[in-house]
Amino acid sequence: xxxxxxxxxxxxxxxxxxxxxxxxxxxxxxxxxxxxxxxxxxxxxxxxxxxxxxxxxxxxxxxxxxxxxxxxxxxxxxxxxxxxxxxxxxxxxxxxxxxxxxxxxxxxxxxxxxxxxxxxxxxxxxxxxxxxxxxxxxxxx
Numbered sequence: 001x002x003x004x005x006x007x008x009x010x011x012x013x014x015x016x017x018x019x020x021x022x023x024x025x026x027x028x029x030x031x032x033x034x035x036x037x038x039x040x041x042x043x044x045x046x047x048x049x050x051x052x053x054x055x056x057x058x059x060x061x062x063x064x065x066x067x068x069x070x071x072x073x074x075x076x077x078x079x080x081x082x083x084x085x086x087x088x089x090x091x092x093x094x095x096x097x098x099x100x101x102x103x104x105x106x107x108x109x110x111x112x113x114x115x116x117x118x119x120x121x122x123x124x125x126x127x128x129x130x131x132x133x134x135x136x137x138x139x140x141x
Contacts, residue, residue: 021129025075028128031118032072035085038111039065057091064088072122075131082122089116 037046042062044050051058068085071077089112097109104110127133 018129024125024128025130026128028075028078028122028131029073031115032069035065035115036069036073038115039063039069057095061088061092072119072127075127075133078127078131078133079123082119086116086119086123089113089119 039062040046041048042051042058042065051062053059064084065088068081068088071081072085093104093109093112093116097104097107097112099107100109101107104113
């Protein structure tokens with residue numbers, strides 16, 4: 001006869017789901033801040049000349065990167081904006097980088113590829129616990 005021990009545990013602190021929501025929020029903020037810097041670089045910050053106004057596609061990409069990264073940073077309209085940013089970076093990879101060589105390390109497109117996949121992840125899983133989207137959803141309920 002086997003006995004199964006049933007232990008009662010008391011959870012102290014956040015549950016795993018809360019840790020996941022917090023971790024996702026932190027990653028979202030860090031990635032969007034880094035991407036904001038990427039967009040600001042196109043506008044002439046960080047010792048790089050600005051892309052001239054209206055030059056296709058670089059100037060428009062810079063505007064999308066700036067506005068999109070700010071929305072992702074605060075977690076507002078995260079999913080649709082993340083789809084847009086993922087597509088922008090996929091375009092950058094395939095049009096700008098991929099013709100130079102097959103692999104991202106060879107064509108210097110690893111950041112474009114990485115941003116594209118991370119933003120696609122945000123589009124699928126959402127913004128995390130600490131986001132304006134989450135606050136808006138709670139107020140509607």
